[in-house]
Amino acid sequence: MSFKPKFIPLNTFPDVESKGIIIEKSYVKDLQLERIRKAHRDNYHLFFILEQGSGIFEVDFKQYTIISPSLIYIQPYQVHRGISFKDGYFTVVLISDENLNAEYLDLLKKMAPADPLMLETKLFDVLSDAIAVCIKMKDLERKLYHSILKNSCNALIGLIISEFLKNSVQTDPQTRSEVIMSNFKFLLDEKFAAEKNPRYYAERLNISTAYLNECTKKATGNTVSYHIQERIMLEAKRLLFHSSKSVKEIAHYLGYEDHSYFSRLFNNLTGMTALTFRRKSFE
Template sequence: MSEKSKSIPLNTFPSNFGSGIIISKFRVTDLEFDKIKEAHRDDYHIFFLLEEGSGVFEIDFRRFEINSQSITYVQPYQVHRGLSLEEGLFTVLLISTESLHPEYLKLLKEITPANPLQLDTATFSIASKMGDLTSMIFCRQEEKLHNIILRDSCNSLVGFIISQFLLQSYTTDKPSRSETISKNFKLLVDQNFVHTKSPAEYAEKMNISTVYLNECVKRATGQTVSYHIHQRIVLEAKRLLFHSNKSVKEIAAELGYDDYAYFSRLFMKVTGMTALTFRNKNLE
């Protein structure tokens, strides 16, 4: 295993693309795959439309086999890497949060984490053609309204992709009050887990009682409020343990725990192993 850095590498959106959008079609032979195989984060959204070929990707410790006519979405700051990619053809869209339609941004937060999406031939063909059109617009930078046209075309593609993700979990029933509260709670956890740890603090943010919050989350997910808070904290700890050489004590502090021993007990309780065991187990 290569030497780990003090933090997980973070790629920021290239400053020379003022539109906040990059889209292009590649073949596997065009890639510097050694870089892709290294775990990293990005501060932008990635959509990967695989037209030909197959491969294996890892996103936050979950491995996915992807095949042709599939779309993979990686949200900002998820730790990911490509483990293998057979000869193939694909389109990659990179888009900054600022360039996304606010409603699409909200929906992307709701569907994350999302498994790769396998589409039928007709539906994927539409996405592919939309990607081709957006790529052509991306290259016509001399257009007077280039950034606006590009953003609109790109958001049309993103909207179509989101609609396909939503179809996978489509239900004719209107979301219950419990489901709505649970969804909003999990979004809050993702934004605040470093500094906000207790169910009561989240209930206060949502202007409801702790008992009612726990009741709604338990009804919607089968798990308690504390369970979801701890799962999010431990996910971040796993990212840092695997992809950086920070000590367990440093990671505990970064995640808002001054009491290193308490953090260690929490990690053990959630995963069934110590933080160091998790790290050593993954040193392959």
């Protein structure tokens, strides 16, 4: 049986001097592959642009095979790992919330989680030029260095976001229900462990519980309670699969004092016990 850490490892920004922005090119052979193959979270936005080669990533239990040229976006706190790489050459952009354009940050939250993108030749050429500019800015020594680098990276990320939006199903402006659903989703990501009553989210959004339920059904076909339970189950699965916390500890972490109730809920919603789900992580 392989070792599981007590907590899912969290990578904080790796370089204080960078002030929340890192952009660099590298080869897979230069990476600490054993570290990358272990499931972890980041507290920053990660854009991985594969320019040569191929690889397999796992993000929240979904595996993706990516072939160059392609792009994968990992939002903060998603659990992910690199499973394998072949002849990889890539650009990586790490950027913190405070360095992102507010509009871009909002769009990234709305579109996440996002599947990887295959890049058309024309777009890849434009992104390559934008990356080259960002890297040149990184090497400048100017009084406004950080602002220049920040603006350059935001231009690159704006191009990336526009491509994700072009490939998304959504083409018309968001309806009122979709806007409320997006706001509910943001709030749920922050409060799911502490607040499980739909009324709490409705009050925070200044609408009635009935109207919030109507909006979530129109936008997704599912109720508020369904989304709350789905978010809790995602975090439970993350902890069961990637950590050694006991079921009782996970229940308490997710706000359930009665771990037996949590166990029954997990079984009802997933069709298997928490321990059965955990055992699958060792198969």
